[in-house]
Amino acid sequence: MNRSVYLDHSATTPVDCRVLEAMIPYFSQDFGNPNSLHAWGRKARQAVDEARDKVAGLINADPAEIIFTGGGSEADNLAIKGAAFALKGKGRHVITSATEHHAVLHTCEWLGKEGFEATVLPVDGEGFVKIDELERAIRPDTVLVTIHFANNEIGTVQPIDEIGALCRARGVLFHTDAVQAAGHIPIDTKTLPIDLMTMAAHKMYGPKGVGALYVRKGVKIEPLIHGGGQERGLRSGTENTAGMVGFGEAAALAMERLQKGEVDNERRLRDRLIDGVLERIDDVLLTGHRTKRLPFHASFCFRYIEGESLLLRLDALGIGASSGSACTSGSLEPSHVLLAIGLPHEVAHGSLRLSLGKDTSDEDIDYVLENLPKVVESLRAMSPYGKKEVARHV
Amino acid sequence: MYSEKVVELFMNPKNVGRIEDADGVGTVGNPVCGDVMKIYLKVENGRIVDVKFETFGCAAAIATSSMVTEMVKGKTLEEALKVSNKDVAQALGGLPPHKLHCSLLAEEGIKAAIEDYLSKSKADRAGVDNKKESEVTV
Numbered sequence: 001m002n003r004s005v006y007l008d009h010s011a012t013t014p015v016d017c018r019v020l021e022a023m024i025p026y027f028s029q030d031f032g033n034p035n036s037l038h039a040w041g042r043k044a045r046q047a048v049d050e051a052r053d054k055v056a057g058l059i060n061a062d063p064a065e066i067i068f069t070g071g072g073s074e075a076d077n078l079a080i081k082g083a084a085f086a087l088k089g090k091g092r093h094v095i096t097s098a099t100e101h102h103a104v105l106h107t108c109e110w111l112g113k114e115g116f117e118a119t120v121l122p123v124d125g126e127g128f129v130k131i132d133e134l135e136r137a138i139r140p141d142t143v144l145v146t147i148h149f150a151n152n153e154i155g156t157v158q159p160i161d162e163i164g165a166l167c168r169a170r171g172v173l174f175h176t177d178a179v180q181a182a183g184h185i186p187i188d189t190k191t192l193p194i195d196l197m198t199m200a201a202h203k204m205y206g207p208k209g210v211g212a213l214y215v216r217k218g219v220k221i222e223p224l225i226h227g228g229g230q231e232r233g234l235r236s237g238t239e240n241t242a243g244m245v246g247f248g249e250a251a252a253l254a255m256e257r258l259q260k261g262e263v264d265n266e267r268r269l270r271d272r273l274i275d276g277v278l279e280r281i282d283d284v285l286l287t288g289h290r291t292k293r294l295p296f297h298a299s300f301c302f303r304y305i306e307g308e309s310l311l312l313r314l315d316a317l318g319i320g321a322s323s324g325s326a327c328t329s330g331s332l333e334p335s336h337v338l339l340a341i342g343l344p345h346e347v348a349h350g351s352l353r354l355s356l357g358k359d360t361s362d363e364d365i366d367y368v369l370e371n372l373p374k375v376v377e378s379l380r381a382m383s384p385y386g387k388k389e390v391a392r393h394v
Numbered sequence: 395m396y397s398e399k400v401v402e403l404f405m406n407p408k409n410v411g412r413i414e415d416a417d418g419v420g421t422v423g424n425p426v427c428g429d430v431m432k433i434y435l436k437v438e439n440g441r442i443v444d445v446k447f448e449t450f451g452c453a454a455a456i457a458t459s460s461m462v463t464e465m466v467k468g469k470t471l472e473e474a475l476k477v478s479n480k481d482v483a484q485a486l487g488g489l490p491p492h493k494l495h496c497s498l499l500a501e502e503g504i505k506a507a508i509e510d511y512l513s514k515s516k517a518d519r520a521g522v523d524n525k526k527e528s529e530v531t532v
Contacts, residue, residue: 170401306428308452316405325426327452327493334428346425382410382456384432384448385425 002318005364009296010180010355011322015246016205023207023250026242027271033229034239044241049250055212057084058251060188060199067213067231068244072179072200073103078235079196080107081225083144084116085138087173091141092116098340099151104177108146125342126289128155131166137169141266150185153324153337153353154288155297157181160224164193173219179203180294183254185265194221201243206250206356210243257358266356267295269365273354274298276369281376283386287341287351296356301343304386305379308353313375319368324351396453397487404453409463411446418514423499429455431499433463433507441470454493462484462500471508477501497514
């Protein structure tokens, strides 16, 4: 009988039942507007404040440094546009990297139309930004560097401390998109030189549509959404109380998992998966760094086959995964991340991302290791490529 | 996203493989673009008696390969040349707009294999004619 093995946690995670339980009262029981002065409003305000405390606690920030947003993309936009416009009198140059999420890359591109200039740094074969290249790219008119904490497709975790230290030494603001990393890797804003940081609730077992931007005290940014002045004037709009409560609960649970070392189990399972795939399947490439990667993340490129086919065959077996293949995006170009790390198109087409979760078990990994080689083999058997390397079993 | 027919043929494609002594072979597409189809034909008396395919590509590419091979099997070369990408897409219950190029590859793959067959048989005929002519002159 087929199992159901969800290995697409980088895309989104299920809402933890404890998170859902915490949210439910704020839909129809404690439904007040946090901006109202009456008892209903005060109860909602208290819930939002507590949620802010918990999100701040996850990254050792002060609650006043947390701005709730409508998700990770909005937080990225607020950080990048907000900082650029606040500092446009000082300079109009921003720096990013080629493997960023589109929420960052497209925002930097958009700034280009608004009189700014964006430098997009290349990365090495494992997806790392080269510190010396960043150093050379920083100019007197550079106002912001935005480099993600960890990549969503290949899992590589950047040397954030070095990047942040360089930015600080050069007097440039540093934003990091930590959507994939927050809640999974310990992040301490009191020790890491980060000025702005993006997080999203749904990547850590919270609800979709809620994000947060950490804004270090003293950093000035311009708001994108004007209105009632909520979120210290940086994100107007009636607060999504239930969503924020859910984010707060998810952050508290993530903190607990980090403290208990539960992430170590995910890392162990990730390594079992990576080793198993590399041992059992020929002509496969691990993308990203072997160890300096997200603890729950494994990504590969399988030669001679195409990612969407792989994905759908796995789906038929109850395994949920994702791919940076062109065919999954509706574009003719494979993922910009895979191309940026130097993979040829035909190899990048065969990508597969398997991202584990807190409930992933050894049995789940066994099931994938038992079935993935068969799926790869059957697709290769109908491919006109790689005949010498692969057996034919259709 | 995909019709039931596409999914069915993707999961259980027909005519997969190669014909070692094929009379015509056509390869279309480019691995850089992510879709390559290789079609093998066996032809007897101007009729396609066997056809197989090998495809590097997505579910739509595999399903269209399977469908077009089924559609041309048993047909005369003239009839097979009339099978269009629209016929293939229609037989599959439609394709998403960005996957229509797969049906075009299927049409082009059959055409390329037939052209290969025709060029080979033309060369063979020319060889036979030359031989006959040389026999006469000697």
